[in-house]
Amino acid sequence: MEFKNLGRNFQELGFCMMELGLCLARICDKAIGGNELEQSLLDSCAVKGRLIHYHSHSDALLLKQLERSRATSKRRANNIKLLQGSESNSIARDANSSRIHSNLWQQWHYDYGIFSVLTTPLFILPSYSETSKTEDSFPASCFDECPSPTGHTCLQIYDPNKKRAIMVRAPPESFIIQVGESADIISKGKLRSTLHSVHRLSKFEKLSRETFVVFL
Helix, strand or coil, rough: CCCCHHHHHHHHHHHHHHHHHHHHHHHHHHHHHCCHHHHHHHHHCEEEEEEEEEECHHHHHHHHHHHHHHHHHHHCCCCCCCCHHHHHHHHHHHHHHCCCCCCCEEECCCCCEEEEEEEEEEEEEEEECCCHHHHHCCCCCCCECCCCCCCCEEEEEEEECCCEECCCCCCCEEEEECCCHHHHCCCCCCCCCCCCEEECCCCCCCCCCEEEEECC
């Protein structure tokens, strides 16, 4: 079975990424003096692994329509009863529905941990068999892995010196490590946390993105 050992494989990958983060912490400690970064990682007991799926633009539109439909049904059932905090929720929905950030899979932000260790992303496109196209009005889709259409990871970081965003490139089957706010504080600014976002490729509406992240 294709996914029989999926959980164990991700666990082994997560431990490998944790060890990579610890090795980097030792190197940074040696460079800046002390052993606070490595010791903080060992003492934190707060490691989290997440498999992150970035919906294609087409899927995101369908999900948004479904969410609006459910919200409308709920308002009707409650006789348009105003809930506490509805004003702030409305503002958030308006901001998210605007096209100001429509080219981003994930908004600009800092990670709050010490390091974030990421796999290079997988990009996936749906594919349909010729049989399903002709015999089924609602064909079941399967998905094919594809290389990045632009050659970069879609992860972008902000360079405060150049005052512009830079697209991150990485070879397949490699890791990307980002510095979080905790490392910035522990190192007294010798390590700088990375402001970053994930760029959506607007010309590829059916393209989705997958990555596995270990937050240290």
